[in-house]
Amino acid sequence: SKEKIGAYWFGSGTPTFLIEMMRKFGTTPIEIGTREMADVSDFDAPTETMESIVPLLYQSGYITIKGYDEETNLYELGIPNKEIRIGLFKSLLPNYLLRSSQKGKVAIAQMSVLIKKGDIDGALRLLQTFLETVPYCDNTLYEGHYQQMLYIIFALLTDYRIIVEQRTAKGRTDITLETHNHVFIMELKFDKTAEEALEQIEAKRYADAFALSGKKIVKVGIAFNVKDERNIMEWVVK
Structure with a gap:
């Protein structure tokens, strides 16, 4: 109706808990914004036993799979799109x-x-x-x-x-x-x-x-x- 794409996904929830978890694990905005390679066990682990913030970021949609290396079986993780990037950093x-x-x-x-x-x-x-x-x-x-x-x-x-x-x-x-x-x-x-x-x-x-x-x-x-x-x-x- 507005003939304009808004930040509907990000606007549907508050990242307060995410920010608190970032503080807990000492995660910086640069670390979230930079693509990184990870083993599947690093980002698909249960959040209640996670040793880093990566599983929470992945399972809540703040980062997603951007690529895969067959030789090492490693996945490239990154922020999905501009809407989430802008919304997340504005909240930070x-x-x-x-x-x-x-x-x-x-x-x-x-x-x-x-x-x-x-x-x-x-x-x-x-x-x-x-x-x-x-x-x-x-x-x-x-x-x-x-x-x-x-x-x-x-x-x-x-x-x-x-x-x-x-x-x-x-x-x-x-x-x-x-x-x-x-x-x-x-x-x-x-x-x-x-x-x-x-x-x-x-x-x-x-x-x-x-x-x-x-x-x-x-x-x-x-x-x-x-x-x-x-x-x-x-x-x-x-």
């Missing part, structure tokens, strides 16, 4: 932005428009301004908090392909964001310089993995200050 956002989660959703939507135009500089400037409004809390004193927060933010940029630790011939990128016309290769450095981050992208030749994509390759070195400012301090775009 308040854990990283505290009372600013609603403003965060607005900022992310505005960032998405800028990135669609190829304006990564404007998007990061907007993100930097927004992060200045996020209150401090005890769990913001370590790098992992910001790494997970930035991943969720980039993962919520709709219609784009987000890859964490993209494997290349020389190593793994921190975040790869692929739009219709651009591939943004981002390297994060905490309490170091943006130039150091960009130098790693160049030294490891991360861009070579996307040379045949037909898209404009944009390398982005991002420096994040955890000790004092707790914000993005600088970035370099090439």
Whole structure:
């Protein structure tokens, strides 16, 4: 009747229990968002005896089988589709932005428009301004908090392909964001310089993995200050 596909599957339930279980097993958003290989016993075990969150994620539909390797009998697991990915990460956002989660959703939507135009500089400037409004809390004193927060933010940029630790011939990128016309290769450095981050992208030749994509390759070195400012301090775009 609305002539628009809504998030009906995700809207039918609340992921509160899932979030509590993520805390119990120490599972991060990046771990859920990254595809992984698993034996059938790892994800099809009874949830009452599970030793990780994988069986719960699989049996509740948050991850599904994406592939199978006949030689090893291993399955590739991943989030089924964009609807579940967006819904899940939106529900996780308040854990990283505290009372600013609603403003965060607005900022992310505005960032998405800028990135669609190829304006990564404007998007990061907007993100930097927004992060200045996020209150401090005890769990913001370590790098992992910001790494997970930035991943969720980039993962919520709709219609784009987000890859964490993209494997290349020389190593793994921190975040790869692929739009219709651009591939943004981002390297994060905490309490170091943006130039150091960009130098790693160049030294490891991360861009070579996307040379045949037909898209404009944009390398982005991002420096994040955890000790004092707790914000993005600088970035370099090439």
